[in-house]
Amino acid sequence: MYENKSIRETGQILKSDTERGLDGAEAASRLSQYGKNKLKEKKEKTKIALFLEQLNDPLIFILFVATAVSMLLGEMGDAAIIITVIVVNAFVGVVQEGKARKAIEALKKLTSPHAIVKRNGKQKEIVAEDLVPGDIVCLEAGRQVPADLRLTKTMSLKIEESALTGESVPVDKDAGYLAGGKASVNECRNMAFMSTNVTYGRGEGIIVETGMGTQIGHIADMISEAKEEMTPLQKRLGDLGKVLSAVAVFVCGFLFLVAVLQKRDVGDMLLTAISLAVAAVPEGLPAIVTIVLALSVSRMVKVNTIIRRLPSVETLGAVNVVCSDKTGTLTQNKMTVKKCYVDSRISPSDVLNENRYRELFLGCVLCNDGNISGGERIGDPTELALLDLAKRYGVTRESAEASYPRIDEKAFDSNRKMMTTLHKGVDGKVSYTKGSTEEMLKRCKYMQSHGKKIPMTDSGKRDIMQAVGQMAAEALRVLAIAMREGAPDAEERELTFIGLVGMMDPARPEAAEAVEAFKEAGVDTVMITGDHIDTAFAIARELGIAFRREECLSGSELELLTEEEFEEKAEHIKVYARVSPEHKVKIVDALKKKGKIVAMTGDGVNDAPSLKCADIGIAMGMNGTDVAKNASDMVLTDDNFATIRKAIEEGRGIYENIRKAILFLLSSNFGEIITMLAAILVGLPSPLKASHILWINLITDSLPALALGVDENDGKELMKQRPRKSEENLFARGGLACTLCYGVVIATISITAFLQVPYGELLRQGLPVSLHSIESMLKLPELLNKAQTHAFTVLGMSQLFHAIGMRDVNKSVFRMNHFSNSYMIFACAVGIGLQVLVTEIPYFVGLFGTTRLSLAEWGCLAALSCTPLLVHELLIIGGIADRRPSPAAEPALRV
Numbered sequence: 001m002y003e004n005k006s007i008r009e010t011g012q013i014l015k016s017d018t019e020r021g022l023d024g025a026e027a028a029s030r031l032s033q034y035g036k037n038k039l040k041e042k043k044e045k046t047k048i049a050l051f052l053e054q055l056n057d058p059l060i061f062i063l064f065v066a067t068a069v070s071m072l073l074g075e076m077g078d079a080a081i082i083i084t085v086i087v088v089n090a091f092v093g094v095v096q097e098g099k100a101r102k103a104i105e106a107l108k109k110l111t112s113p114h115a116i117v118k119r120n121g122k123q124k125e126i127v128a129e130d131l132v133p134g135d136i137v138c139l140e141a142g143r144q145v146p147a148d149l150r151l152t153k154t155m156s157l158k159i160e161e162s163a164l165t166g167e168s169v170p171v172d173k174d175a176g177y178l179a180g181g182k183a184s185v186n187e188c189r190n191m192a193f194m195s196t197n198v199t200y201g202r203g204e205g206i207i208v209e210t211g212m213g214t215q216i217g218h219i220a221d222m223i224s225e226a227k228e229e230m231t232p233l234q235k236r237l238g239d240l241g242k243v244l245s246a247v248a249v250f251v252c253g254f255l256f257l258v259a260v261l262q263k264r265d266v267g268d269m270l271l272t273a274i275s276l277a278v279a280a281v282p283e284g285l286p287a288i289v290t291i292v293l294a295l296s297v298s299r300m301v302k303v304n305t306i307i308r309r310l311p312s313v314e315t316l317g318a319v320n321v322v323c324s325d326k327t328g329t330l331t332q333n334k335m336t337v338k339k340c341y342v343d344s345r346i347s348p349s350d351v352l353n354e355n356r357y358r359e360l361f362l363g364c365v366l367c368n369d370g371n372i373s374g375g376e377r378i379g380d381p382t383e384l385a386l387l388d389l390a391k392r393y394g395v396t397r398e399s400a401e402a403s404y405p406r407i408d409e410k411a412f413d414s415n416r417k418m419m420t421t422l423h424k425g426v427d428g429k430v431s432y433t434k435g436s437t438e439e440m441l442k443r444c445k446y447m448q449s450h451g452k453k454i455p456m457t458d459s460g461k462r463d464i465m466q467a468v469g470q471m472a473a474e475a476l477r478v479l480a481i482a483m484r485e486g487a488p489d490a491e492e493r494e495l496t497f498i499g500l501v502g503m504m505d506p507a508r509p510e511a512a513e514a515v516e517a518f519k520e521a522g523v524d525t526v527m528i529t530g531d532h533i534d535t536a537f538a539i540a541r542e543l544g545i546a547f548r549r550e551e552c553l554s555g556s557e558l559e560l561l562t563e564e565e566f567e568e569k570a571e572h573i574k575v576y577a578r579v580s581p582e583h584k585v586k587i588v589d590a591l592k593k594k595g596k597i598v599a600m601t602g603d604g605v606n607d608a609p610s611l612k613c614a615d616i617g618i619a620m621g622m623n624g625t626d627v628a629k630n631a632s633d634m635v636l637t638d639d640n641f642a643t644i645r646k647a648i649e650e651g652r653g654i655y656e657n658i659r660k661a662i663l664f665l666l667s668s669n670f671g672e673i674i675t676m677l678a679a680i681l682v683g684l685p686s687p688l689k690a691s692h693i694l695w696i697n698l699i700t701d702s703l704p705a706l707a708l709g710v711d712e713n714d715g716k717e718l719m720k721q722r723p724r725k726s727e728e729n730l731f732a733r734g735g736l737a738c739t740l741c742y743g744v745v746i747a748t749i750s751i752t753a754f755l756q757v758p759y760g761e762l763l764r765q766g767l768p769v770s771l772h773s774i775e776s777m778l779k780l781p782e783l784l785n786k787a788q789t790h791a792f793t794v795l796g797m798s799q800l801f802h803a804i805g806m807r808d809v810n811k812s813v814f815r816m817n818h819f820s821n822s823y824m825i826f827a828c829a830v831g832i833g834l835q836v837l838v839t840e841i842p843y844f845v846g847l848f849g850t851t852r853l854s855l856a857e858w859g860c861l862a863a864l865s866c867t868p869l870l871v872h873e874l875l876i877i878g879g880i881a882d883r884r885p886s887p888a889a890e891p892a893l894r895v
Contacts, residue, residue, distance in 0.1 A: 316651020
């Protein structure tokens with residue numbers, strides 16, 4: 001509100017003398033009243049709290065119940081194994097995801113540690129935390145603004161506010177300016193805001209807000225209030241956990257009913273029910289997903305991406321809208337002269353005549369306070385762009401000032417809109433002026449044309465202003481350069497017009513290719529910036545983001561729309577300009593409500609709330625603030641928009657791998673459930689012990705699932721597909737059919753292996769084969785152990801072979817490059833080795849209740865275990881394998 005108040009009114013409201021400041025006693029009283037000038041600190045979660053969060057999962061709840069029942073029944077071995085799984089899974093989660101919330105701390109670090117303040121009419125330097133509303137603060141180039149100020153004095157004051165507003169050029173400040181109504185941050189020319197930096201001139205201001213009351217404090221509140229939303233995979237796994245919980249409860253209840261009807265021992269059936277409940281739950285799934293995501297982080301580093309929040313890796317694959325900041329992400333964040341107007345024509349800046357336009361280059365470097373020598377770039381971005389232009393043609397500020405030393409100057413101010421420097425040359429004094437074309441033409445008596453000095457005419461002025469209009473239409477920022485030969489002083493009169501320079505922050509060359517690649521992949525690109533709408537549209541058109549002015553919307557236009565109107569319009573807007581941090585959050589929210597998975601890029605403090613709100617927050621690593629980085633899910637180490645395309649490609653591959661691993665685990669566990677239920681329903685003993693199921697789920701299953709999780713994918717093929725829908729579940733695209741099909745196959749061969757033992761014994765003894773005779777045979781402990789060992793072995797080994805086929809359900813195993821996934825080779829070798837371990841090593845034979853197998857039995861069981869691969873080949877030959885969706889087609893539900 002203070003942008004609408006005069007300096008006098010502001011002093012009266014805050015009861016402060018704008019010349020002398022507060023006295024010591026009043027300052028101490030206000031410090032007690034308002035508190036320290038710092039941001040609130042958020043209490044970090046303890047390691048115990050983070051550990052307990054990892055246990056808040058439906059899959060884990062099932063395991064807790066299974067543990068409790070196992071202990072009640074005295075099955076301490078099974079209980080110990082399950083508890084170990086729970087603890088290891090939670091520990092991995094804490095290690096990988098246990099990041100402290102540092103966004104508020106980073107915001108606090110942005111505040112200036114010290115400030116020059118007027119107290120009792122004297123200047124003194126104090127700790128910025130001790131500043132209070134009403135204090136008079138002195139500003140100068142190089143200082144950081146320590147609180148929100150209503151400026152009372154400005155002397156060519158420029159403040160760089162890009163971290164807060166997104167503006168790439170420092171803002172001219174004017175203490176005498178009064179806003180006509182409610183103004184956005186980037187329109188408050190008479191205000192200075194906490195955490196922004198003074199780049200030029202001097203000034204004074206009266207503190208109107210401190211700490212959490214400042215603009216940056218408001219952003220801190222928005223960050224702390226933002227909810228941590230679940231990623232699509234977390235939601236799917238949560239849904240899966242609920243389904244499996246229901247399955248486990250149903251199975252337990254069903255088996256209890258079977259026990260009563262078949263008059264079985266209720267205690268034994270309860271233990272069997274626990275086994276089936278355990279079989280229904282892929283115990284290692286949470287740990288496997290976490291490990292796969294953790295391993296993928298190292299792969300993401302290779303594409304210049306640092307992942308800060310593990311589940312966000314897979315979310316990348318579902319992204320269908322990328323909202324990108326303009327400055328520094330789509331553009332180079334480096335003002336560059338693109339065109340010049342000299343000799344009555346507009347020319348590209350890279351085809352100028354070095355000798356003919358020497359006066360233009362001299363004007364660029366002599367009327368300039370920037371510095372690009374010694375590898376450093378110090379000064380206003382506009383002035384640095386002029387130095388770069390002249391340097392391209394061999395003219396540097398150092399060499400020019402050696403011949404034309406500066407002897408006087410007239411600093412830039414917002415009223416004159418010009419800067420002039422006076423120099424001593426060999427032929428006498430000469431002055432150079434740069435600034436607003438319109439203001440400068442009022443002071444120009446002559447103009448240069450093809451190396452000659454001629455009188456300035458009205459038609460000449462019209463031609464110059466027409467050139468300004470043409471360059472401005474291309475979103476170029478235009479400056480005029482003029483000189484005065486034989487100038488006795490730095491007065492700006494009787495000037496000779498030299499030319500115009502048009503500059504802009506140019507688009508990154510690779511950004512256009514990335515935008516086009518996104519279109520092919522079904523991903524929309526939206527530009528969100530604090531810059532002027534014409535500048536934003538020009539860059540968007542160059543990059544192929546937007547082609548019509550109707551696709552652009554300014555922050556002020558957005559304010560006029562109702563929430564419903566904006567949500568309806570949001571899908572069609574490609575460029576948002578002059579937006580505030582609140583607008584950015586509103587944009588992301590509107591897109592999410594339309595079912596979009598949104599990635600948001602940013603580098604400044606103003607981007608932090610929207611980074612937090614988006615499904616994927618992407619911060620810039622090179623030029624991004626700590627606030628943006630700590631509010632994000634991932635950081636681009638090269639600040640390159642094109643890197644996002646590579647990251648999305650990796651994200652899609654990672655999701656596909658996780659999905660393959662999950663379908664593999666579920667089909668394997670489904671096979672275990674059918675095996676157990678089928679045997680029990682026909683009155684046979686359980687084909688598997690609880691320890692067998694745990695062993696398979698934790699050891700034999702986990703390694704192949706992990707190998708599937710790190711499998712290589714065809715990235716180019718993945719980027720030709722449409723992003724998966726946010727509501728797509730894990731069983732989409734034939735996932736359910738795949739799970740059921742292979743589950744039935746695995747169960748069939750496992751039951752076959754279980755029954756072949758009593759069947760063979762009946763044939764050997766010449767006894768008739770029937771269900772009753774098989775049941776009788778299985779009552780013999782030795783024979784039952786052997787049958788269970790056969791079922792156990794086939795169940796474990798068949799899942800290993802099934803994992804090989806799951807690498808690509810569309811490709812024959814004979815056409816796969818098996819050496820491209822050494823993890824799978826290792827997993828299968830270890831899995832077979834472990835299976836041999838529990839049937840051939842006496843200690844493990846006793847522990848798991850198995851029997852030793854002959855070489856012939858191993859050969860027979862191995863051949864039977866290959867059945868899933870045979871089914872895999874038959875499905876491919878039959879043409880009913882999973883078909884991936886093309887960009888124009890919806891996914892079909894096939895096996």
